[in-house]
Amino acid sequence: MGRYVARRLLIAIPTLIVISFVVYAILALAPTDPLASFGADPRVPPEVRERIRESLGLNQPWHVRYVKWLIAIAHLDFGYSFMSRSPVIDLIWQRLPNTLAVVGVAYIIGVLLAVPIGMISAVKRYSVFDHLSTTFAFIGFSVPTFFTGLLLIIIFSVKLHWLPFIYDSTLKVTSLSTLGDQIRQSIMPITVLALFDTATIARYTRAEMLEHLPLDYVRTARAKGLKERLVVLRHVLRNSLIPVVTLVALGIPAVFGGAIVTEQIFRVPGIGELLVRSIGQGDTPVVAAILLIFATLVVLFNLLADVLYGVLDPRIRYS
Amino acid sequence: MTNQWRRATAVVAAATMTLAACGQTTTPPAASGTVAPSASVAAAKRGAGDDLKILYWQAPTILNAHLATGTKDSDAARLVTEPLASYGPDAKPLANALAAEIPTVANGGVSADLTTVTWKLKQGVKWSDGSAFTADDVAFTFSLMADPKTAVSTSDAAEGVKSVVAKDANTVVVTYNAPTPNFYQWGVGTCCYILQKKQFEAFQGEKLKDAPGNLKPIGTGPYVVDTFKSGDVVTYKMNDQFRDANKPYFKTVTFKGGGDAPSAARAVFQTGDVDYAWNLQVEAGILKPMADTSTKGKLLTVYGSSVERILLNFADPSPSLGAKRGEPDTKHPFFNGPDGKTVRTALAMATDRKTVAQQIYGDGLAGKAGCNIVTGVPDYESTATADFCSKFDTAAAGKLLDDAGWKLGTDGVRAKGGIKLNIVYQTTVNAVRQKTQDIMKQNWEKAGFKVELKSVPADVFFTNTSPDGANHFWSDVEMFTNNSDPDFTNYLNGWTSKQATGSANNWNSANYNRYQNPAFDTIIDSLRTEKDPAKRASLFKQANDILILDVVIIPVVTRTQVTSGISNTLKNVVPTGWDSEMYAVQDFGK
Numbered sequence: 001m002g003r004y005v006a007r008r009l010l011i012a013i014p015t016l017i018v019i020s021f022v023v024y025a026i027l028a029l030a031p032t033d034p035l036a037s038f039g040a041d042p043r044v045p046p047e048v049r050e051r052i053r054e055s056l057g058l059n060q061p062w063h064v065r066y067v068k069w070l071i072a073i074a075h076l077d078f079g080y081s082f083m084s085r086s087p088v089i090d091l092i093w094q095r096l097p098n099t100l101a102v103v104g105v106a107y108i109i110g111v112l113l114a115v116p117i118g119m120i121s122a123v124k125r126y127s128v129f130d131h132l133s134t135t136f137a138f139i140g141f142s143v144p145t146f147f148t149g150l151l152l153i154i155i156f157s158v159k160l161h162w163l164p165f166i167y168d169s170t171l172k173v174t175s176l177s178t179l180g181d182q183i184r185q186s187i188m189p190i191t192v193l194a195l196f197d198t199a200t201i202a203r204y205t206r207a208e209m210l211e212h213l214p215l216d217y218v219r220t221a222r223a224k225g226l227k228e229r230l231v232v233l234r235h236v237l238r239n240s241l242i243p244v245v246t247l248v249a250l251g252i253p254a255v256f257g258g259a260i261v262t263e264q265i266f267r268v269p270g271i272g273e274l275l276v277r278s279i280g281q282g283d284t285p286v287v288a289a290i291l292l293i294f295a296t297l298v299v300l301f302n303l304l305a306d307v308l309y310g311v312l313d314p315r316i317r318y319s
Numbered sequence: 320m321t322n323q324w325r326r327a328t329a330v331v332a333a334a335t336m337t338l339a340a341c342g343q344t345t346t347p348p349a350a351s352g353t354v355a356p357s358a359s360v361a362a363a364k365r366g367a368g369d370d371l372k373i374l375y376w377q378a379p380t381i382l383n384a385h386l387a388t389g390t391k392d393s394d395a396a397r398l399v400t401e402p403l404a405s406y407g408p409d410a411k412p413l414a415n416a417l418a419a420e421i422p423t424v425a426n427g428g429v430s431a432d433l434t435t436v437t438w439k440l441k442q443g444v445k446w447s448d449g450s451a452f453t454a455d456d457v458a459f460t461f462s463l464m465a466d467p468k469t470a471v472s473t474s475d476a477a478e479g480v481k482s483v484v485a486k487d488a489n490t491v492v493v494t495y496n497a498p499t500p501n502f503y504q505w506g507v508g509t510c511c512y513i514l515q516k517k518q519f520e521a522f523q524g525e526k527l528k529d530a531p532g533n534l535k536p537i538g539t540g541p542y543v544v545d546t547f548k549s550g551d552v553v554t555y556k557m558n559d560q561f562r563d564a565n566k567p568y569f570k571t572v573t574f575k576g577g578g579d580a581p582s583a584a585r586a587v588f589q590t591g592d593v594d595y596a597w598n599l600q601v602e603a604g605i606l607k608p609m610a611d612t613s614t615k616g617k618l619l620t621v622y623g624s625s626v627e628r629i630l631l632n633f634a635d636p637s638p639s640l641g642a643k644r645g646e647p648d649t650k651h652p653f654f655n656g657p658d659g660k661t662v663r664t665a666l667a668m669a670t671d672r673k674t675v676a677q678q679i680y681g682d683g684l685a686g687k688a689g690c691n692i693v694t695g696v697p698d699y700e701s702t703a704t705a706d707f708c709s710k711f712d713t714a715a716a717g718k719l720l721d722d723a724g725w726k727l728g729t730d731g732v733r734a735k736g737g738i739k740l741n742i743v744y745q746t747t748v749n750a751v752r753q754k755t756q757d758i759m760k761q762n763w764e765k766a767g768f769k770v771e772l773k774s775v776p777a778d779v780f781f782t783n784t785s786p787d788g789a790n791h792f793w794s795d796v797e798m799f800t801n802n803s804d805p806d807f808t809n810y811l812n813g814w815t816s817k818q819a820t821g822s823a824n825n826w827n828s829a830n831y832n833r834y835q836n837p838a839f840d841t842i843i844d845s846l847r848t849e850k851d852p853a854k855r856a857s858l859f860k861q862a863n864d865i866l867i868l869d870v871v872i873i874p875v876v877t878r879t880q881v882t883s884g885i886s887n888t889l890k891n892v893v894p895t896g897w898d899s900e901m902y903a904v905q906d907f908g909k
Contacts, residue, residue, distance in 0.1 A: 033782035037389040038472065040781060040789060040801045042810045043510065046827035048474050049783070055470035055528065083388055084380040084549035085528045094548050153582070158589045165582070166374065166575060166592055170546060170554055267578045269378075269551035277378075277550060277577075280778050281388075 004318040005307065012299045019295045020070065023288055028062035032282035034082040056082050069288065079285040083278070088289045091274060098169050099258045099270035101182075106190045107255050110197025111248055115241070117198065118205025122213065123232055133202060140199025145192050149265040152188045163188055167268040189266040193259055197251075204247055208240035242312045249305040253297035257290075363568055366557050368909050371569040371889075374593040376583045378550045378576020383533040384512040385464065385471035390899070393509050394597070395553050395574050397901040399447075399538035400512035403438055403457070403491075404503075406897035408621060410696045410805035412507045415903055417441060417452070417539060419489075433498040433850055438491040438506060445560040446515050447543045454485030459516035461493075461505065468524035475809075476510035500850050501806035508804070508898045513539070541567035541905035551576060561905070568908035584609055587884035591615035595892075596884040597900065602751055603681025610684075616886045620685065623880025623896020624695040624810075625802040627686065627755075629670070629873040631663055634821075634833040636743075636793040645793050647819035647833045652738050654795070661723045662740065663870035666796075668716035669766035671758060672708070676876045679754050689877030693807050693863040695896055698852075701860040704867040708874075716766035725767065733767035743794035745773040745787070747780045752798060755875065783826040790826040797831070800878055805897050808846045811862045814871060815840045834871045 035052060038044045053059055060068075072079055078088040121130040157165040164185050173179050212218065213236055221231045258272025267273075271290060278286035310316050379395035380388065387393040404421055407413035412421045419439045422428020428437050444452040461483035463469050464476065481494045483505065493505050505511060515537045522530035535544045539562070542555035555572040575593070580600045587596035588609045599606060599618070610618040635649035643649055653662045672688040680686030690708035693699050717727075725733040725740065733740045744759065746752045753774060760770040773794060775787045780799070783790040789797055803810035812818060813829030816837070820828040842862045849855050866872055880896030891906040 031779040031782065031785040031787065033778065033784060034388070036778040036781040038781070039777075040799065040829070040831075042801070042803065042813055042829060043475050044472050045475050045829070046783075046824060048470075048472060049827060050825075051467055051470040051474070052472060055525065080528075081380070081549070085386060085533055086381075086549055091549060094551070153585075157592075158585060161590060164592055165590070166578075166586060168573075168575075169548060169551055170573070264578065265582070267575065269548060269577065273577060274550060280776075282778065 001307075001310070001318055005303065008303050008306070012296075012303070015299060016292070016295055017070070020073070020288070020292050021066065023291045023295075024062070024066045024069065024284075027282075027284045027287055028066070030282070032280065034058070034282040034284075037281065065284075069285075073292065078289040081278075081286050082283045083281055083286075088285050091286060092271065092289065092293070095258075095269055095271050095274050096256070098167070098268055099256065099263070099272065102167075102186050102189045102263070102266075102268050102270060103193060103255050103259045103272075105186070106193035106259075107197055107251065109190065109194040111201060113194070114198045114201035115205050115244070118202040119209055119232070119237060121202070122206045122209030125210065133206075137199040137203050140195045141203075144261070145196060145259070146261050146265060148192045148195060149188070149262055152192065153265070156188060165266055167266050169269045186268075189259075189262050189268055192262050201244065201247065205240065205244050208243055209236060212236045212240045242309065245308055245312060246305040249301050249308060250298075253294060253301050256297055257294045363565065363908060365561070365565055365567065366570045368569040369571070371572045371595070371907060372593040373572060373574045373595040373597070374578075374583050374586055375574065375576045375597040376578050376580050379547075379553055379574065380549045381533055382536050382544060382547060382553065383514070383530070384509065385469070385473045385514070386528065386533055387472060391576060391597075393512075394899050394901045395576075396512060396536065397509075397540065397899045398542040398555055398572060398574070398904050399540045399544055399558075400514060400536055401538065401540045402508055402511040402513065403440075403506040404508075405899075405902040406508045406805055406895060408893060408895045408897075410623075410897045412503050413902075415905075417444060417457075417513060418506075429502050433500060433502050434495050436493040436495075436502050436506070437486070438493065440489045440491065441562060442489060444539055444562045446517075446537050446539055447558045447560050448515075448517075448537050449560055450515075450517065451488075452513075452515075452539050453488045454491045455488075456516045457491045457513055458483050458485045459520070460511065460513045463514065463519065463523065463527065464511070466524060469527040470525075471527070473510045476505050480505045498848065498850065500846070500848070500855060501804075501808060504806070542572055545571070563905065566905045572904075581605065584884055587616040587886060588613035589615070591886060594886045594889045599882050599884055600685075600749075600751070602754070603679060603684050607681045607684055610884065614887075616884050618684070619881060619883045619885045619892060619894055620879040621881045621894040621896045622687075622695055622877060623802055624693075624807070625800050625878040625880050625896075626689055626692055626694060627798065627800045627875045627878055628692065629759075629796050629798045629875060630792070630832050631666070631871060631873070632792055632795050632797075632832065633659075633835070633871075634792075634819075636795060638793075642822075645791055645821070645833075647821045647835065651795070653735075653740060658723050658725070658735070660869065661719060662725070665716040665719045665766055666763060666768065667707070667870045667873050668710055668719065669713045669762045669768075670873050670875070671711050671762050672875050673711065675755050675758055678758075679751055680876050680878070684879075685882050686876035686878040689874045690867065691863050691877075692866050692872060692874055693803075693811070693859050694877050695803075695880075696805060696807075698856045699807065699859040699863075701863045701867075703860070703864050707868055711762075713762050713765040720767055727767055730769075731764070731767070732769040740768045741771070742768050742796055743771045743773055744796045744798070745775060745780075745794040746798040747777040748774045749777070755798065783820075788826075789831055790820055792820070792831045792833075798875070802880065807859050807862075808843065811846070811859070811866075812843055814862075814866060815843050832871055834866075836865065836869070839865050 035049050081088050117133050121133045153165045156163040167185050173182050221235045258270040260272035260276045263270040263273040275290045310318055375391050377391040379391045381392050382396045384393045384396040401416040403418040404412040404414055404416050414421050417440055419441045422436050446452050464471055464474050479496050481496045484492045486492050518532040518537050519530055534547050541558055541561050543558045545554045545556045547553045553574040557567050557570055583596040584599045584601050586592040631654050632651050633655040634645050635651050636645050676688040690704045691701050720733050725735045728734050756772045763770050779785050780789050782788050786793055814834050816835040818828045818830035819833040820826050820831050842858050846858050881894040881900055885892055888909050890908045
């Protein structure tokens with residue numbers, strides 16, 4: 001097992017280097033320009049633009065910039081943002097709490113809701129509950145988040161005036177009332193995201209449960225005279241959850257990547273919002289750093305999922 | 320105490336007077352006896368209000384305006400750092416910042432040969448850290464701007480300035496290399512926010528970009544940065560050291576960034592979550608009902624020099640030219656030849672700016688039909704073009720082309736000598752612009768042009784490196800908005816022959832049209848030296864008329880420079896089209 005993990009980690013290094021190269025190459029070849037925000041402003045004439053370009057290091061060919069960047073990354077230096085001239089890592093640290101507070105919480109809620117929903121609808125297949133949850137799940141993953149987000153804003157902010165739709169990242173939870181404010185401001189984005197997560201995972205759980213319910217070992221358990229409750233919870237659920245756990249683990253990196261659309265709609269200053277804005281502005285150091293961190297997390301959680309698989313399912317052995 | 324009180328009152332009176340009088344800058348600052356609408360709030364106590372909520376759908380990323388990459392940065396910085404003077408709503412300097420009065424030739428502040436400008440600074444101004452603000456800080460800020468190594472985006476204002484010297488603690492002398500008719504070039508408006516020498520002294524040259532002050536500048540303005548999360552939000556506290564004892568009104572300010580313009584409009588008009596929502600670039604059909612039915616907010620607009628214009632290409636954008644494509648020495652097949660002016664005129668005649676202004680810009684809500692490129696300053700506004708622009712007639716445009724031998728083909732496209740009037744029309748991706756394109760296409764095709772529409776994301780469009788960009792202009796016509804300083808010389812310089820963009824200048828020069836007309840160049844040269852304001856006004860008009868009547872550009876609508884939403888409770892917001900929207904944020908009250 002230990003050797004397996006070590007081997008996988010070693011393979012991860014070239015993988016990440018290749019990913020970083022592709023990311024950097026795409027960014028270098030993309031036509032976006034950090035100076036585009038000046039538009040055609042006559043107050044920023046060509047010479048000045050050239051000077052700014054030079055001060056950002058953009059006058060060097062991109063492969064030279066890539067090598068320099070890679071060397072810096074090896075020293076865990078993610079560089080400076082073109083737009084704010086502050087360290088990229090600071091920007092990411094500033095935004096991570098917001099992303100975790102919204103996207104992370106939504107994911108946890110999604111998982112907590114999805115497993116029981118999926119389980120019940122499998123056990124009570126074709127019941128009213130199953131039909132309802134199926135309908136709900138299809139709505140959940142077929143209606144885009146920008147639509148549900150706007151719908152919630154129009155109902156709860158514009159019409160009813162119950163909830164704010166501008167996320168205040170300066171809010172510090174110190175008392176019950178500020179906790180209330182925090183809940184009020186994050187309830188809409190969390191709902192939007194949790195709806196999607198719940199739908200996906202619930203469908204998956206249901207399908208897995210249905211696959212296991214008619215199997216021989218379940219019949220054996222029932223034949224032993226075990227209560228149906230125990231059969232479902234101890235035998236069927238445990239086995240069905242093995243692939244679900246993998247799915248959930250693989251979804252965790254996405255949490256750190258933020259939710260691009262939802263963060264934008266509710267003005268949650270998270271990683272996703274930072275990423276999409278930086279892409280638009282041609283802020284290469286920020287984009288490259290986020291994507292590299294994201295890639296690292298994907299690689300690590302893939303490994304984690306594989307390892308978990310082995311732990312949960314004794315039939316699988318790595319050598 | 321009494322002394323301080325009296326001085327403060329005098330400053331308030333002066334500020335309100337200049338505001339009310341729209342910058343009659345010769346008024347001595349000590350003049351008294353004004354009853355301005357803002358008097359009630361001006362008399363209110365500092366910090367009487369709670370939190371001013373400002374929403375920008377683009378988030379500020381840096382608070383040193385000299386390193387700004389957009390209005391959002393510069394505006395967020397304006398709450399903290401100030402220039403010597405602002406540009407008021409009438410495009411004239413306004414002494415609401417660090418200068419005690421506006422220097423003019425009449426008051427002796429500007430030398431007769433227009434080379435030196437002597438700025439008298441307000442007495443007793445302090446930085447927010449309590450130290451004294453002096454002329455040294457002003458000279459230091461200039462040195463940062465003039466140093467090419469700092470690579471500041473405001474350096475153009477320092478171009479042609481020989482020196483900025485602190486004569487004494489409260490006097491600054493700006494000397495230009497040559498007589499400069501636009502003698503407010505350095506010191507006024509968004510170019511020249513004064514930084515504290517103490518804070519930035521150790522970060523000169525290339526090191527400027529590493530200065531911690533870029534994220535938390537110390538300033539003389541009404542507010543102090545409390546927290547700044549780059550790309551997200553700035554929170555400010557009131558500056559206890561602010562020179563006006565009664566201002567600012569708000570204890571704190573939250574300057575939130577991000578999201579999109581339509582939801583920013585919703586936040587100010589429908590939910591009332593914010594007091595000020597910046598730049599509501601929303602289609603009039605959506606914005607107008609939202610603002611009209613709102614019980615919480617209203618629209619705040621003012622015109623400046625912003626014009627949505629269509630540029631005609633004088634160079635040949637055909638891909639078949641290879642390396643010569645779009646170079647200034649090529650000639651556009653039908654816009655630039657013996658029939659060039661006829662074809663261009665026909666295109667202008669088939670341009671329906673009225674419908675665009677009414678249907679898309681809400682008929683004065685966010686823009687009005689316009690015919691001049693030099694606009695916003697009444698003295699410079701030409702009337703010679705009105706007649707030309709009033710003729711929207713596709714049939715007459717068709718006849719003009721017919722008479723010149725451009726005959727309609729079976730495909731509905733006019734042609735002559737094997738050249739067809741096929742037009743590629745590019746602009747940025749933007750709902751308002753795509754609707755404008757549709758209207759143009761419809762009418763131009765009636766006159767016998769064939770129009771292919773193209774739209775490019777704004778961040779790709781405005782780059783010199785992109786072949787799909789405005790600079791390369793590898794299409795026949797293109798459309799975007801631009802605006803000018805109150806002095807239009809540098810702006811108009813963008814149509815001189817020397818500025819023709821091409822590979823030689825890395826597609827970086829401002830004359831995207833590649834228009835080359837010696838008569839026009841001469842006018843711009845005269846503008847660089849002409850001192851007489853009346854003659855300058857006439858030169859601006861002449862330059863404008865050439866660009867319009869020779870159909871180098873087709874102005875479509877004159878757009879509002881400020882299109883923001885403010886809550887009904889917010890008072891004393893007087894917008895200007897020539898400076899930052901936050902130029903008088905110290906006056907904002909409730």
